[in-house]
Amino acid sequence: MQPVGPYRFTEALGVCPVGTAWWAIDGQDRLVTVAVLEGAAATDQPWREAFANAANAMALTSGGQRYVNADFAAPKPWVAYPSEEGMGAQRLFQTLGMELLPAESATEVLVPESGTVTEPPQPVSGVPTSGGPSPTSGAPLPWAMHAAPPQQAQQVSPAPQQMSPAPAPEHQPIGVPQQGPAPLRPEHPLPVSAPPQEPFTAPARRITPSAPPRRRTGLWIGVAALVLVVLAGAGGLAVWAGSGDEKPDPVASGSTSAPPLLPTTPPESPGVEPPKPGAWPTQWPKFKERDTVRTLNLDGLGFPVKVPTNWQCTLAGRAEGFVKYQCGTPATGAQALGGEVIVRDCPQPCTGQWQTAMRGVEEAWGAQWIRSGEYASYAEKILDVDGGQRHGLVVVAYFRSGEDGAIDRQLVIRMTAPVPEAYQLRRFASYIRDVVVF
Numbered sequence: 001m002q003p004v005g006p007y008r009f010t011e012a013l014g015v016c017p018v019g020t021a022w023w024a025i026d027g028q029d030r031l032v033t034v035a036v037l038e039g040a041a042a043t044d045q046p047w048r049e050a051f052a053n054a055a056n057a058m059a060l061t062s063g064g065q066r067y068v069n070a071d072f073a074a075p076k077p078w079v080a081y082p083s084e085e086g087m088g089a090q091r092l093f094q095t096l097g098m099e100l101l102p103a104e105s106a107t108e109v110l111v112p113e114s115g116t117v118t119e120p121p122q123p124v125s126g127v128p129t130s131g132g133p134s135p136t137s138g139a140p141l142p143w144a145m146h147a148a149p150p151q152q153a154q155q156v157s158p159a160p161q162q163m164s165p166a167p168a169p170e171h172q173p174i175g176v177p178q179q180g181p182a183p184l185r186p187e188h189p190l191p192v193s194a195p196p197q198e199p200f201t202a203p204a205r206r207i208t209p210s211a212p213p214r215r216r217t218g219l220w221i222g223v224a225a226l227v228l229v230v231l232a233g234a235g236g237l238a239v240w241a242g243s244g245d246e247k248p249d250p251v252a253s254g255s256t257s258a259p260p261l262l263p264t265t266p267p268e269s270p271g272v273e274p275p276k277p278g279a280w281p282t283q284w285p286k287f288k289e290r291d292t293v294r295t296l297n298l299d300g301l302g303f304p305v306k307v308p309t310n311w312q313c314t315l316a317g318r319a320e321g322f323v324k325y326q327c328g329t330p331a332t333g334a335q336a337l338g339g340e341v342i343v344r345d346c347p348q349p350c351t352g353q354w355q356t357a358m359r360g361v362e363e364a365w366g367a368q369w370i371r372s373g374e375y376a377s378y379a380e381k382i383l384d385v386d387g388g389q390r391h392g393l394v395v396v397a398y399f400r401s402g403e404d405g406a407i408d409r410q411l412v413i414r415m416t417a418p419v420p421e422a423y424q425l426r427r428f429a430s431y432i433r434d435v436v437v438f
Helices: 039-043 045-060 088-095 103-109 222-234 352-360 419-436
Strands: 008-016 019-025 031-037 069-071 078-082 272-276 293-296 305-308 312-319 322-328 338-345 368-373 376-385 388-400 407-418
Touching (some): 008 103, 019 039, 019 088, 031 045, 031 088, 039 045, 045 088, 078 088, 272 352, 305 419, 352 388, 407 419
Parallel strands (some): 272 368
Antiparallel strands (some): 008 019, 019 031, 069 078, 312 322, 322 338, 368 376, 376 388, 388 407
């Protein structure tokens, strides 16, 4: 029986007493591995909590594994991992102390839904005692990490929950070995994870994931919350929901400043991480004296903007610590040229973890990030749009706006142009780099 999730499952990768790992394909025909909590474990709350938080712990740990999609509130919770980053589904079960066996062993290994959940053999720890990920690590999160509204968050006591082995049942369940599977109650359950929202929509959905409970209509919490969870390692967790006008609703923060205003919709194709080593291209053009340009002092940016005289810059959004302008030519369709210029506060201290996490929620058309300095990265890609090609350029940089010399602002430039006009985007970005100094 196919698990629940927005994927086309192709083959079982392996099975263990608490679930199955699958090969699957998403709506964009990308290969993923999916870990599904099944059988009696799927109805056992300690195992549901351990499963969800093991996934979060893996993503939070330096050198861990990010997941691209998950539904921890489903009847059979599941987590999807990109195949190009290794066997994430298998690694998740290993984090829970489970080794995968061949899928043909399912009837002998997987505890059925009618299994003896309250009568396991002597419990052992469901989380590795050494080398395992810590849910309070300060490593940056992937773009699709999720967190719940504060009213959903719960904490489970870290104290071990020892259980006395119950006598064997009079009638052993069919298909379960006499020795029994690994215990279904982890000795040290991880903190409760919240149900995520789906980070992308497949063009032809095969299976619909279950809806998370008490979801606030019209709000996208998952991607916005990913940046906040990195504060868990510093002793605090902040969660907020971004509405359509990008007005934040901060609840708590382990940082000394308010959380940043992130995009209210997830990126269809974030940039490829980590950025490749590189430098700002010295061959990119710059404005010259003979160019017909004008200099604009746009309210809220904090630096002047030089643009060709046929460009316009209009305010597209503003809130405390956030401002966005649309800059470019008034042309539309295939001849349109320009895009977004965004400046937002970076919480203090604006660490490398914050910078990586904030960059991860920006649309970059799936292009490879290239590091152009200590605090800046850019990506370029030729895009197929309506049967034609356009040049896309996105720059994410962090700069100093105050007199104390601390990095405190993020700058995002995301623009497209007809391929022959790519030089205009590069020239604009080079000017901004020289003015802002990143």
